Amino acid sequence: MTAGDTFTQSQEAAFFTSIRLRNGTFKTTDHHRLDDLNMLVIGEWRKLDRKPRQIMDVGVSSGVSSLEWADALTRVGIDAEILATDLCMRGSLVRLMPQYEVLLDRDGKVLQHIVGNRPVRWYLDGPRDFFRGTGFVIAALNAFASALLLLTNGRRRGKDVLLVNPHARDDARLSFAEDDILAPNPEHLRGRFNAIRVANLLNHGYFDAAQLCRAVDNLKDRLAGAGSFLIVNRTHPDGTNHGTIFRLSEANKFEIVAKMRDGSEIEDIVLSA
Numbered sequence: 001m002t003a004g005d006t007f008t009q010s011q012e013a014a015f016f017t018s019i020r021l022r023n024g025t026f027k028t029t030d031h032h033r034l035d036d037l038n039m040l041v042i043g044e045w046r047k048l049d050r051k052p053r054q055i056m057d058v059g060v061s062s063g064v065s066s067l068e069w070a071d072a073l074t075r076v077g078i079d080a081e082i083l084a085t086d087l088c089m090r091g092s093l094v095r096l097m098p099q100y101e102v103l104l105d106r107d108g109k110v111l112q113h114i115v116g117n118r119p120v121r122w123y124l125d126g127p128r129d130f131f132r133g134t135g136f137v138i139a140a141l142n143a144f145a146s147a148l149l150l151l152t153n154g155r156r157r158g159k160d161v162l163l164v165n166p167h168a169r170d171d172a173r174l175s176f177a178e179d180d181i182l183a184p185n186p187e188h189l190r191g192r193f194n195a196i197r198v199a200n201l202l203n204h205g206y207f208d209a210a211q212l213c214r215a216v217d218n219l220k221d222r223l224a225g226a227g228s229f230l231i232v233n234r235t236h237p238d239g240t241n242h243g244t245i246f247r248l249s250e251a252n253k254f255e256i257v258a259k260m261r262d263g264s265e266i267e268d269i270v271l272s273a
């Protein structure tokens with residue numbers, strides 16, 4: 001994505017919503033999606049007189065919610081550095097024909113077709129896609145792209161693109177890194193953060209219980225010990241946020257500080273970590 005505001009907010013949201021990774025997760029995100037969660041977190045930190053300095057935001061997609069969090073923190077005098085991470089932060093943009101490009105992941109798999117500047121998903125959304133005719137178009141594009149990539153060795157001549165909002169990318173309070181929350185923790189991330197947020201990633205719809213436990217253990221290991229915070233949230237299809245703010249106790253167990261609406265759907269997993 002280039003600087004210069006060539007995207008409107010809704011075009012940007014459409015671009016990320018139509019990207020599904022091969023692990024089944026989506027890159028869906030949007031501006032102001034987590035505003036009320038930010039306010040809840042800031043309110044609790046003020047009550048507790050805490051100003052976390054080292055923050056990690058996990059699975060950030062475009063990073064726009066990390067930028068909005070940094071702005072909200074700055075407004076109340078919390079001067080934090082946020083490390084924003086995602087499993088897939090880079091893609092390779094390959095032009096296969098005039099008016100037809102594909103965005104590939106690091107394994108060379110299609111993340112998105114781009115036909116005449118419009119994003120077209122690679123995955124099928126059940127049988128109804130075929131009733132609407134979309135399924136045939138998607139299946140044809142997938143086959144066409146595979147054949148052309150094979151024939152032209154297209155991966156080699158792709159243009160490397162950072163899948164991050166340009167304002168977030170250029171903000172000095174944020175840094176970005178690729179990271180798999182299910183993989184063993186890299187040494188440099190262990191015991192480092194005063195607060196970690198994970199929004200719209202650790203859901204039962206995406207991962208099984210064993211994977212969720214592994215992810216929560218990794219997050220716990222990245223926190224800087226007693227008094228550090230973990231914030232877990234899911235945005236429902238109606239746009240409401242349901243999250244829980246946890247804090248690590250002296251006994252190295254999570255306890256609940258506050259909830260947004262119904263709280264996190266993985267509260268039980270976090271509390272037993």
Ligand SMILES: C[S@@+](CC[C@H](N)C(=O)[O-])C[C@H]1O[C@@H](n2cnc3c(N)ncnc32)[C@H](O)[C@@H]1O
Nearest residue numbers: 025027028029059060061086087180181199200
């Ligand atoms: C639905 S988006 C959430 C974006 C943002 N946090 C929000 O709430 O708007 C989920 C993000 O998690 C990333 N992701 C998927 N699997 C991951 C993993 N194993 N480790 C880290 N990030 C992952 C995806 O690439 C995607 O950008």
